[in-house]
Amino acid sequence: xDERTSPGQKDFTIGTEGVSLYYGAFxxxxxxxxxxxxxxxxxxxxxxxxxxxxxxxxxxxxxxxxPGVRVEGKVLVDGASxxxxxxxxxxxxxxxxxxxxxxxxxxxxxxxxxxxxxxxxGLKNEAQLSEIVERSLRQVALxxxxxxxxxxxxxxxxxxxxxxxxxxxxxxxxxxxxxxxxSCSALDPESTLRIEELMHDLARTYTILTVTHNMEQAARVxxxxxxxxxxxxxxxxxxxxxxxGEIFSNPKDKRTEAYITGRFx
Amino acid sequence: xxxxxxxxxxxxxxxxxxxxxxxxxxxxxxxxVEGVPIIAKVGFFRFVFGTVWAPSQNLYGxxxxxxxxxxxxxxxxxxxxxxxxxxxIFLAEFAPAAVRNVVRPxxxxxxxxxxxxxxxxxxxxxxxxxxxxxxxxxxxxxxxxIILGIMMLPxxxxxxxxxxLSLPRQYKEGAFALGLTHWQTIRTVxxxxxKSGIVAAIILGIGRAIGETMAVIMVLGNAVAxxxxxxxxxxxxTTNIGIEMGYASGDHQQALFATGIVLLAxxxxxxASAQLATRRK
Ligand SMILES: Nc1ncnc2c1ncn2[C@@H]1O[C@H](COP(=O)(O)OP(=O)(O)OP(=O)(O)O)[C@@H](O)[C@H]1O
Ligand SMILES: [Mg+2]
Numbered sequence: 001x002d003e004r005t006s007p008g009q010k011d012f013t014i015g016t017e018g019v020s021l022y023y024g025a026f027x028x029x030x031x032x033x034x035x036x037x038x039x040x041x042x043x044x045x046x047x048x049x050x051x052x053x054x055x056x057x058x059x060x061x062x063x064x065x066x067p068g069v070r071v072e073g074k075v076l077v078d079g080a081s082x083x084x085x086x087x088x089x090x091x092x093x094x095x096x097x098x099x100x101x102x103x104x105x106x107x108x109x110x111x112x113x114x115x116x117x118x119x120x121x122g123l124k125n126e127a128q129l130s131e132i133v134e135r136s137l138r139q140v141a142l143x144x145x146x147x148x149x150x151x152x153x154x155x156x157x158x159x160x161x162x163x164x165x166x167x168x169x170x171x172x173x174x175x176x177x178x179x180x181x182x183s184c185s186a187l188d189p190e191s192t193l194r195i196e197e198l199m200h201d202l203a204r205t206y207t208i209l210t211v212t213h214n215m216e217q218a219a220r221v222x223x224x225x226x227x228x229x230x231x232x233x234x235x236x237x238x239x240x241x242x243x244x245g246e247i248f249s250n251p252k253d254k255r256t257e258a259y260i261t262g263r264f265x
Numbered sequence: 266x267x268x269x270x271x272x273x274x275x276x277x278x279x280x281x282x283x284x285x286x287x288x289x290x291x292x293x294x295x296x297x298v299e300g301v302p303i304i305a306k307v308g309f310f311r312f313v314f315g316t317v318w319a320p321s322q323n324l325y326g327x328x329x330x331x332x333x334x335x336x337x338x339x340x341x342x343x344x345x346x347x348x349x350x351x352x353x354i355f356l357a358e359f360a361p362a363a364v365r366n367v368v369r370p371x372x373x374x375x376x377x378x379x380x381x382x383x384x385x386x387x388x389x390x391x392x393x394x395x396x397x398x399x400x401x402x403x404x405x406x407x408x409x410x411i412i413l414g415i416m417m418l419p420x421x422x423x424x425x426x427x428x429x430l431s432l433p434r435q436y437k438e439g440a441f442a443l444g445l446t447h448w449q450t451i452r453t454v455x456x457x458x459x460k461s462g463i464v465a466a467i468i469l470g471i472g473r474a475i476g477e478t479m480a481v482i483m484v485l486g487n488a489v490a491x492x493x494x495x496x497x498x499x500x501x502x503t504t505n506i507g508i509e510m511g512y513a514s515g516d517h518q519q520a521l522f523a524t525g526i527v528l529l530a531x532x533x534x535x536x537a538s539a540q541l542a543t544r545r546k
Binding site: 060062065090092093094095097098102104105107108116119120121166169170172173 | 444
């Protein structure tokens with residue numbers, strides 16, 4: 001249970017094997033096979049509606065909240081198939097954290113947002129909770145900005161600060177993987193840069209999977225890139241998956257090339 | 266340009282709106298005109314805190330009725346609010362659509378049952394039950410609390426359910442993404458986030474209970490004395506008016522209007538605090 005105490009000691013792998021996902025009768029993903037490098041940043045790119053969010057939400061089973069979703073194939077987190085019947089979804093979501101497109105802080109104080117997770121996972125000691133608050137805020141370089149205002153309503157921070165606080169909140173439960181779904185798209189360029197720096201730091205200990213529409217961003221931050229595109233029947237398929245440098249400078253697939261030149265154009 | 270027809274319709278609507286407002290104003294003014302002189306005559310303090318209500322001896326103290334109203338209403342809240350909250354959480358978070366589509370209209374129906382029916386049911390079942398198993402006359406604060414607790418359910422359930430349902434989906438996603446269970450999410454994120462709406466629901470439910478008359482007359486026993494236990498009979502502000510209005514005249518009648526003023530003040534206070542609760546984010 002306690003791999004986290006020695007971050008970086010153990011390779012924590014995630015990936016998919018021949019995954020298809022259906023929203024009711026509509027097939028949103030077709031036969032996606034993807035193995036994510038541990039402790040690195042992987043960017044999922046592709047046109048709007050090709051299934052990037054859908055793919056991302058497979059790893060923490062967030063799609064479960066949507067009625068009528070059906071998954072075929074395997075989604076693997078640390079060797080275990082997460083769509084098995086006996087999967088502990090709550091434990092899975094603790095290991096695979098998620099940062100959303102828009103900051104989604106709870107309507108309570110900065111501190112309360114950060115202690116909710118650890119407290120519900122059984123930590124009652126206030127001193128230890130305070131340690132977690134400080135550590136997670138330092139990790140996202142927010143400590144100096146808010147250390148005197150921990151009681152302040154979290155939603156009164158600037159949007160950039162809120163998003164960093166969301167990342168901090170994710171870190172409080174000590175996940176091993178962090179999923180980010182266009183987590184910079186609501187931010188100004190400066191806040192975006194700060195979060196990108198942050199992602200670089202975090203990638204030393206965490207496996208980061210990020211969806212982005214911003215090609216410059218994908219090129220800047222990610223180690224690997226996965227290009228997803230819709231088929232004729234609108235199901236998303238994985239077209240190309242390679243080190244980011246290769247995908248951007250020397251794409252193997254014509255479609256990847258067309259998309260990337262189009263987006264940079 | 267507005268056509269003459271349009272302008273005419275507008276006028277009509279204005280007149281109707283104004284007249285309903287003026288009726289409201291008229292009623293309020295009327296109650297005050299009738300009630301204020303007797304309060305002045307008896308003295309505000311003696312009227313509100315006097316413990317003897319004996320119109321035949323010109324003694325007008327409504328304190329026992331205030332105690333009765335407060336006790337019955339508090340009892341109703343203690344019984345009704347937890348049930349209503351569980352019910353609204355169930356409807357908003359757990360109930361499958363099929364169940365929700367049956368339960369929700371059923372609860373709305375509960376609001377449509379005439380209060381005399383509630384009173385009748387209370388008299389036939391609740392009162393004898395209390396008399397046999399708990400002692401006392403049966404006609405009691407407890408009986409009133411049970412009936413009013415049930416009567417406040419539709420109000421409290423539907424308003425709290427709406428305030429839970431109107432929370433942004435993002436709160437729930439955020440909590441789930443932290444590995445919280447559904448129940449932990451409800452307790453630590455959703456309920457606190459919906460707090461103002463739920464508080465408003467409870468206050469409005471209490472307002473509903475404190476204003477109820479008919480059902481209470483039938484099960485409360487109506488004795489004008491400060492009750493000593495929840496098994497004692499009592500009289501509320503509303504039932505005081507309801508029972509005596511038919512034969513009262515002169516000072517006595519005015520004293521009933523004055524009781525109405527106190528009731529009105531309490532209900533306005535409750536509504537104002539409900540407004541305040543919803544306005545504050
Ligand atoms: N809850 C849902 N019910 C039905 N269909 C859905 C649902 N969510 C997404 N879809 C469909 O699945 C497909 C993939 O959606 P998804 O949100 O994963 O795309 P995306 O690549 O993240 O798009 P974007 O870049 O616009 O965020 C789309 O065709 C979308 O319409
Ligand atoms: Mg998306």
